[in-house]
Amino acid sequence: MAVHRRLQLNQVGDVSVVRFVDRKILDEANIQELGQELFQLIEEEKRKSLLLNFSSVEFLSSAALGKLITLDKKVKAHGGKLKLSNIRPEIYEVFAITKLNKLFDIKDDEADALASF
Amino acid sequence: MSHSFTAWNIDRTIPSVLDVGHRLLEEMLGKIQAENWSSRDLFGLRLALEEAVVNAIKHGNRLDSAKSVHVECRSTADKIWIRVSDQGRGFNPEAVPDCTDPDRIDVPNGRGIMLMRNFMSRVEYNDRGNVVTLEKLRGENES
Numbered sequence: 001m002a003v004h005r006r007l008q009l010n011q012v013g014d015v016s017v018v019r020f021v022d023r024k025i026l027d028e029a030n031i032q033e034l035g036q037e038l039f040q041l042i043e044e045e046k047r048k049s050l051l052l053n054f055s056s057v058e059f060l061s062s063a064a065l066g067k068l069i070t071l072d073k074k075v076k077a078h079g080g081k082l083k084l085s086n087i088r089p090e091i092y093e094v095f096a097i098t099k100l101n102k103l104f105d106i107k108d109d110e111a112d113a114l115a116s117f
Numbered sequence: 118m119s120h121s122f123t124a125w126n127i128d129r130t131i132p133s134v135l136d137v138g139h140r141l142l143e144e145m146l147g148k149i150q151a152e153n154w155s156s157r158d159l160f161g162l163r164l165a166l167e168e169a170v171v172n173a174i175k176h177g178n179r180l181d182s183a184k185s186v187h188v189e190c191r192s193t194a195d196k197i198w199i200r201v202s203d204q205g206r207g208f209n210p211e212a213v214p215d216c217t218d219p220d221r222i223d224v225p226n227g228r229g230i231m232l233m234r235n236f237m238s239r240v241e242y243n244d245r246g247n248v249v250t251l252e253k254l255r256g257e258n259e260s
Contacts, residue, residue, distance in 0.1 A: 026167055028135050028175075059160065061167050062232055066225035073223060090160040097235045098228045099217040 002045065006034040009041075015049040015117050016041060017110065025060040035067035039074055048080040051113050055086035065100060072103065081105075085113040122152070127190040133178035133203075138170045138186065145190055149197065154255070161236025162197065162253060168229035169201040169249050177203030177247055196238070199251040207246030 008019040018038070022030055041047045052068075068084075075082040085107045087095065095101040107113035127145055131137045142163075149162055170188065178184035184204040191198045216227045234240045239252040 027139060028171075059163055061164065061171070062226070062228040063171070065228055069223055069225045090157055093157075093235075094164070094232060097232060099222060103222050 002037075002040055004037050006030060007037050012051075012114055015051050015114055016047045017051045017053055017114075019053050019055065020057050023056055023058045025057060025064040028063065031061075031063050031067055034064070035070065038067065038071045042071070042074045042078050042080060046078075048078070049117050050075060050080065050082045051110065051117075052082070052084045053086050053110050053113075054084060054088070054091065055110075057091065058088070060091060060094070065094070065098065069100070069103070081117055083107060083113045083116065085110050122194045124191070124193045126192075127188065129189075130185045130187045132182045133174045133180055133184050133186060134182055135171065135174055135180075138174050141188060142166055142170055145188075148192065152192065158253065158257075165233040165237050165240075165251050165253075166199065168233050169199065169251060172229055172249075173201050173203035173205075173247075177205035177207075179205065194255070196252055196254045200248065201251075202248040205247050207243075209246055210242050 006021050008021060010017045010019070018041070020034070022034075025031060025034065041050060072082055083105045086109055087106060092101070092106070095104065095106065105116070107116060125148060127148075129141060131141055145166060146159075146163055150159060154162065170186065173186045174180065178186060186204075187200075187202040189200045210230055213227055213230055214221055216222070216224065216231055221227070230240070233249075233251065237251045238254045238257055239250070241250045242248065
């Protein structure tokens with residue numbers, strides 16, 4: 001299994017739960033690396049059900065949003081499901097302003113998200 | 118306002134290198150965090166500064182280290198004022214497509230300007246589009 005430097009991975013049943021190592025997702029190099037690790041879960045490890053738990057994330061830039069959008073496309077192309085949870089209010093506002101709350105399936109907490117797969 | 122406030126300025130010219138830009142951002146945010154801003158305002162200031170400086174380095178100067186970015190910041194008792202200038206060709210912010218358009222919602226880029234406009238009190242570009250001025254008023258969202 002691949003080594004993940006920017007992610008922590010936990011398998012709950014069929015769902016791969018991803019937590020983020022960085023509290024602030026903004027550095028260009030880190031975002032590139034994060035994107036590659038997320039894409040790898042879908043394209044190489046063939047995981048179908050992905051839950052991104054944002055509980056540790058305090059900040060993310062628009063470049064990070066771009067990676068999430070690309071991930072969403074890849075998940076859909078592979079017939080999988082992507083959900084997001086535990087997003088703090090300021091970050092949820094970023095999703096709402098850009099209407100990405102309509103693109104992504106966002107749940108309040110991990111339990112809600114796991115129950116919805 | 119009950120706390121005492123000391124006005125401060127930053128006026129810095131940096132090369133178009135993202136790491137250098139991020140170090141300057143952290144220095145500015147360290148000063149801003151020491152002031153009496155709400156967590157939402159701090160989040161918005163970080164986001165707007167990040168977008169403005171990264172846009173100038175990456176899209177304005179196209180990461181050309183021979184070109185520089187000028188960052189000015191003035192913090193006073195009632196507001197924070199930031200100007201970021203690059204040496205690129207500039208752009209027309211009005212021509213940037215609406216990222217919330219259903220046909221464009223899944224396009225991975227083009228959200229930075231909309232986010233700056235939502236979190237700042239004022240966002241203005243010069244005619245050439247290579248200088249952005251941001252302003253955030255204190256207590257704007259307090260009820």
